[in-house]
Structures are given as C-alpha cells and as structure tokens.
Amino acid sequence: MVSTVIPVRPFDLVIFGATGDLARRKILPGLYRRLAAGQMPTTARVIGAARSRMSQAEFREAARAALEEFVDAPALDAAQVDTFLATLDYVPVDATGEDGWAELAAKLGERPDHIRAFYMSVGPNLFGVIAERLAGCGLATPPSRIVVEKPLGHDLASARALNLELSKHFEEHQIYRIDHYLGKETVQNLMAIRFANAFFEPLWNSRHVEHVQITVAETVGVAGRGAYYDSAGAMRDMVQNHMMQLLCLTAMEPPARFEPDAVHDEKLKVIRALDPLTLADTVRGQYRGNNEDGSYHDHVDDPASRTESFVALRAHIANWRWAGTPFYLRTGKRLSARLSEIVVTFRQPPHTIFPQIEALKGNALIIRLQPGEGITMRVTIKEPGPGGMRLVEVPLDMTFADALAEVGDIPEAYERLILDVIRGDQTLFMRGDEVEAAWAWTDPIIRLWTESGSKPLLYDPGSAGPIEVYKLTSADGHLWREIAA
Numbered sequence: 001m002v003s004t005v006i007p008v009r010p011f012d013l014v015i016f017g018a019t020g021d022l023a024r025r026k027i028l029p030g031l032y033r034r035l036a037a038g039q040m041p042t043t044a045r046v047i048g049a050a051r052s053r054m055s056q057a058e059f060r061e062a063a064r065a066a067l068e069e070f071v072d073a074p075a076l077d078a079a080q081v082d083t084f085l086a087t088l089d090y091v092p093v094d095a096t097g098e099d100g101w102a103e104l105a106a107k108l109g110e111r112p113d114h115i116r117a118f119y120m121s122v123g124p125n126l127f128g129v130i131a132e133r134l135a136g137c138g139l140a141t142p143p144s145r146i147v148v149e150k151p152l153g154h155d156l157a158s159a160r161a162l163n164l165e166l167s168k169h170f171e172e173h174q175i176y177r178i179d180h181y182l183g184k185e186t187v188q189n190l191m192a193i194r195f196a197n198a199f200f201e202p203l204w205n206s207r208h209v210e211h212v213q214i215t216v217a218e219t220v221g222v223a224g225r226g227a228y229y230d231s232a233g234a235m236r237d238m239v240q241n242h243m244m245q246l247l248c249l250t251a252m253e254p255p256a257r258f259e260p261d262a263v264h265d266e267k268l269k270v271i272r273a274l275d276p277l278t279l280a281d282t283v284r285g286q287y288r289g290n291n292e293d294g295s296y297h298d299h300v301d302d303p304a305s306r307t308e309s310f311v312a313l314r315a316h317i318a319n320w321r322w323a324g325t326p327f328y329l330r331t332g333k334r335l336s337a338r339l340s341e342i343v344v345t346f347r348q349p350p351h352t353i354f355p356q357i358e359a360l361k362g363n364a365l366i367i368r369l370q371p372g373e374g375i376t377m378r379v380t381i382k383e384p385g386p387g388g389m390r391l392v393e394v395p396l397d398m399t400f401a402d403a404l405a406e407v408g409d410i411p412e413a414y415e416r417l418i419l420d421v422i423r424g425d426q427t428l429f430m431r432g433d434e435v436e437a438a439w440a441w442t443d444p445i446i447r448l449w450t451e452s453g454s455k456p457l458l459y460d461p462g463s464a465g466p467i468e469v470y471k472l473t474s475a476d477g478h479l480w481r482e483i484a485a
C-alpha cells in the first residue's frame with residue numbers, strides 16, 4: 001500500500017511571527033516535508049512577516065537552520081532543501097503600526113491567482129489587530145483564509161470577544177482555528193473506525209460501553225514556559241481544547257456527511273450535552289520536585305501558585321446514547337510516561353458461562369495517539385494448552401507503523417492541517433461556537449476551584465498524579481489504566 005499524494009494548488013502563505021518558535025519548530029519543517037513529498041508545489045510562496053528587519057536571504061538562512069534542527073536528518077535532502085528555501089520570502093511588517101503593509105499587499109498582488117492564507121503565529125492579542133490591518137489594506141478578500149491557534153480566549157467572555165473581532169473582517173468559513181490534536185493520524189482514524197466499519201456502531205452506546213477513559217499524559221514539566229502555563233493550567237491548556245476534541249469525536253453521533261458543518265454540528269451537540277461538573281467530579285494536582293528537576297513552583301513566578309499541572313474529571317453526557325456511561329478524562333505534566341490514548345471499555349456479556357470472567361477486565365478498544373499510533377482490541381480467549389477451560393485476555397494489536405509500513409512516515413499534525421487550509425477543508429478545525437461551548441463547560445469548574453479556596457493536591461514526578469485520582473473511578477467500580485509507554 002502506498003499513500004497517494006495529491007499536490008495542492010499554488011498558494012501564498014503569509015506567516016505572521018515567522019521568526020517565532022512555532023514557525024521554526026512546526027510550520028517551516030512541516031511545509032518542507034510536504035514539498036519533499038511532492039504535495040506543496042514549488043511555485044507556492046511562503047512569506048515570512050515579522051517585526052525583525054531581515055532580508056529575504058537572512059530569512060532563508062534562518063529557515064535552513066530551523067530545518068536542520070527540527071527535521072530528521074535522513075529526511076533532509078540538500079536539493080529539496082534548496083528548492084524549499086527558494087519558495088521563501090520575507091517582508092518586515094509591524095503588526096501594530098503602518099510599516100510593511102503596503103509592501104506585503106504589493107507582493108501578494110503579484111500572484112492574484114494563488115490561494116491566499118494568513119497564519120497568525122503570534123500572541124492572541126494580535127489576532128484582531130492583524131485582521132483589522134489585513135482588511136485595511138484590502139487583503140481580507142473573500143477567498144482568503146486566516147489561521148489562528150490557542151489560546152483562543154481565557155474564558156467564555158474573552159473567547160466571544162475574540163470571535164467577534166475576527167468576524168468583523170472574515171466570515172466563519174475563512175477562519176481556521178487549529179487544534180493540533182485534530183491533525184493527529186489516530187484522531188482522524190477514530191472517525192474512520194467508528195463510521196467506516198459496521199461492527200462498532202451497534203455497540204457504541206451506554207448499553208454496551210461501561211466507561212471511557214481519555215488520557216493525555218506527559219513526562220515534561222512546565223520549565224521554560226512557566227509564565228504562560230501558570231496563567232492557564234491543565235484545564236485551559238489541555239482540557240478545554242485537545243481533550244474536548246477527543247471526547248467529541250469519541251461520543252458524537254454519526255454526521256450525515258463528512259463535511260465541516262455536519263461534523264462541527266455533531267461535536268457541538270456533545271459539548272452542549274455535558275452535565276455541569278461538581279467539585280466531586282474533579283481532582284487537580286500539582287507536581288512536587290525531585291532530584292532531577294524542580295517542583296511546579298520552581299518554574300513559575302508565583303511561589304504560592306494554585307494552578308493545576310494535573311487534572312482528572314468524571315464527565316457525563318446527558319443524551320440517549322451515553323446516559324449511564326462515565327467519561328473519565330485525565331491529563332498532566334511530569335507523569336510516569338508520555339502517553340495519549342482513548343480507552344473504550346465494554347460491559348461484560350449479559351450472561352456468564354465461565355465463572356472466571358468476572359475477574360477479567362473485559363473487552364476494550366484502545367485507541368493510541370502516541371507513542372506508536374495504533375489500535376488494540378482487548379479480547380478474551382482460552383488460555384492455550386491442556387489445562388482445562390481457563391480464560392486469558394490478549395491484545396489484538398494493530399500498530400499503524402507496522403501494518404502500514406509501506407505508506408512511509410505518518411505526517412505530523414501540522415502538515416496535514418496547513419494543507420487542509422490550502423484545500424479549503426475546515427473539517428479538522430474548530431468552529432467558533434464549539435470553542436465558546438467548551439469554555440462554557442470549563443469556566444464554572446475553574447470558578448468553583450477558586451471559590452472553594454482549596455489547593456491542588458501534590459503528586460510525585462513520575463507518578464500517575466495525586467493518589468486521590470483513583471477514587472474518581474473506584475467510586476463507580478472502575479479502574480484507571482496504568483500510564484505506561
């Protein structure tokens with residue numbers, strides 16, 4: 001099986017904040033890989049726009065350094081790198097002033113037939129300002145697109161204000177809100193598995209699904225980004241966006257068509273059907289230090305900070321499909337392994353002819369996002385051998401890298417998403433009302449934490465979070481899966 005590469009149409013992608021971290025780590029390396037794969041046309045132009053006064057040649061050299069740092073050496077082909085660098089251009093632009101806008105407009109005017117996209121790889125305080133400037137110099141034309149990324153607000157009110165600012169100059173169909181989790185291969189596969197196979201859908205409801213666990217565990221701490229993180233915390237940084245999207249794709253009704261609005265409508269219904277959380281549905285934690293690394297407090301400015309670096313939640317979706325099936329979500333920094341997975345655990349068969357079955361964990365579908373993207377089904381079989389009818393649980397494993405070896409490297413989330421912007425396909429992006437609905441669910445619990453005056457529970461680095469997290473599932477008779485790579 002060889003993956004099919006269909007080149008996109010020629011485009012001009014303007015990257016505001018082109019000298020920043022996201023551009024260096026993800027956007028430029030991602031575009032290079034797509035060019036090397038034959039998907040980005042060599043006539044496309046990637047135009048860096050930032051405040052630094054830099055020449056085109058200097059920008060190209062900076063991009064070369066970024067590729068050398070962030071693209072795996074075997075994928076760096078000298079000729080391809082030169083071809084990619086030749087697509088790069090640079091215009092010094094002052095987002096908050098007048099400088100550079102006329103030059104940018106003139107440059108874009110050279111290729112009126114190109115698809116035009118503006119990637120705002122800058123702080124959210126500049127999204128509205130840049131949108132306004134683009135409109136001011138006639139660049140907010142109907143076919144153009146803007147790309148923005150989290151933080152999309154800090155709460156419901158700020159998210160609404162941001163949506164309003166963007167909507168002054170761009171229609172919803174022109175606004176691409178990135179959640180990079182939606183670009184991960186397995187996340188897209190979740191939809192394929194659910195909606196392209198006949199055997200999951202009849203079981204995909206509370207009659208057959210006992211509970212669902214969604215885990216995004218990280219081993220890294222907040223060192224180096226303490227200032228941002230301390231103003232966000234795990235709830236705003238991970239739950240309101242990435243985990244919410246995973247929850248939506250797991251729980252949503254089959255959309256009538258695989259089209260952006262049909263998919264967004266179904267996701268929105270899930271978010272709106274979430275019961276409000278109570279304090280008893282939540283566990284929040286903060287990591288201690290150990291010999292290798294400091295504690296959470298060592299990496300942030302406020303020595304008394306109560307921001308959570310770990311959160312676990314028990315959510316209920318109040319609709320016909322899911323009433324009675326808890327969805328447990330947990331995410332945190334400095335945990336025992338880097339692991340992101342969705343585990344759908346099925347109920348035991350209605351009648352047991354094997355007494356031992358009670359002691360087994362039961363069928364589960366494990367959808368692994370990272371590391372080693374793939375899908376595993378836990379099934380019960382007879383233990384091989386002459387020892388009588390003893391049962392054992394075994395994994396039916398499908399690791400994509402093995403199963404689809406000939407397809408080659410699985411593209412990174414950003415590669416897929418940037419090309420979707422050029423293709424004009426919003427399916428894997430968030431609509432404004434989804435973002436607002438997610439804040440409407442997370443805001444009250446953040447408020448409850450603050451009002452309760454409680455502190456996050458401390459946990460050891462390398463653990464599975466505060467010990468209290470086990471109570472969340474055991475109260476319902478369930479067990480968390482181990483966080484192990």
Ligand code: BG6
Nearest residue numbers: 150180216218237238242340370
């Ligand atoms: C980002 C968060 O959005 O996602 C980070 O701000 C987090 O705190 C990261 O580390 C996780 O992404 P991934 O793709 O490494 O799982």
